Amino acid sequence: MTSPPVRTFEVEQLPVRVYASEEDLGRAAAADMAALLREAIAARGEANVILATGNSQLAFLRALRDDPSVAWERVRVFHMDEYVGIDPEHRASFPRFLREHFLRYVEVAEFFPMAGDPDDVEAICREYEAALRRYPADAVALGWGENGHLAFNDPPYADFDDPVWVKPVQLDEVSRKQQFGEGHFDSLEEVPTHAITLTIPALLAAKHVLCIVPEARKAAAVRACLREPISEERPGSVLRRVPHATLYLDPDAAASL
Numbered sequence: 001m002t003s004p005p006v007r008t009f010e011v012e013q014l015p016v017r018v019y020a021s022e023e024d025l026g027r028a029a030a031a032d033m034a035a036l037l038r039e040a041i042a043a044r045g046e047a048n049v050i051l052a053t054g055n056s057q058l059a060f061l062r063a064l065r066d067d068p069s070v071a072w073e074r075v076r077v078f079h080m081d082e083y084v085g086i087d088p089e090h091r092a093s094f095p096r097f098l099r100e101h102f103l104r105y106v107e108v109a110e111f112f113p114m115a116g117d118p119d120d121v122e123a124i125c126r127e128y129e130a131a132l133r134r135y136p137a138d139a140v141a142l143g144w145g146e147n148g149h150l151a152f153n154d155p156p157y158a159d160f161d162d163p164v165w166v167k168p169v170q171l172d173e174v175s176r177k178q179q180f181g182e183g184h185f186d187s188l189e190e191v192p193t194h195a196i197t198l199t200i201p202a203l204l205a206a207k208h209v210l211c212i213v214p215e216a217r218k219a220a221a222v223r224a225c226l227r228e229p230i231s232e233e234r235p236g237s238v239l240r241r242v243p244h245a246t247l248y249l250d251p252d253a254a255a256s257l
Helices: 024-045 055-065 095-101 119-134 172-181 199-205 216-227 235-241
Strands: 007-011 012-020 045-051 073-077 081-083 109-111 139-143 166-170 194-198 209-213 247-249
Touching: 007 119, 012 235, 024 045, 024 055, 024 139, 024 209, 024 247, 055 095, 055 209, 073 095, 073 216, 081 095, 095 109, 119 166, 139 235, 199 235, 209 216, 216 235
Parallel strands: 012 247, 045 073, 045 139, 073 109, 139 209, 209 247
Antiparallel strands: 007 012, 081 194, 166 194
């Protein structure tokens, strides 16, 4: 059972919902996502979803995988980024993260893992973009990084009008420190310097965008993305002009508003 938000408001076109806890936030976002997937399956017999990874998504993924109302065998799952050159079995690999925290619990129609082979980056980008265009996303669940990034579209490299849907990027130092701080690597030096990411146009091409942002460490990014001008210097701010997006916060993430 989901709890209602304790606070709701809008910033331009973006509805913002603040929940009493991270668990409440996760359950509410999962219930909304499940409804969207059920709707797509009822209309077409299948659904396509893009899922984010990272510690901030765990409450949402737990609630979503436990929802018995979704016919997961009719759902295709994509994710949004991967490090270049990482061992696919490394604990920080994003396909591995999704397998451990979501896919081992539900049997989906198909999972599209993004490889991080450094010798084949351009081909990986082209092939993943082709799959995304072949199976347009009904919904995407994403978050904001500590620097306001969407996927790995960091402020120095984010492009609201990117001409491609998947591309290689150099990681901002803030992003690398965040990945180390979340415990995915044993040292900052171990964190890769480059990644492959879905671009902002690819993420926003989904019919529905669920932005899930708990935790105090995201409070500064939340304030910047909602209160400062829309800019590629704070990529998450673009959601304020996206009519099909919703932002889910907990009190810690909303503390600086």
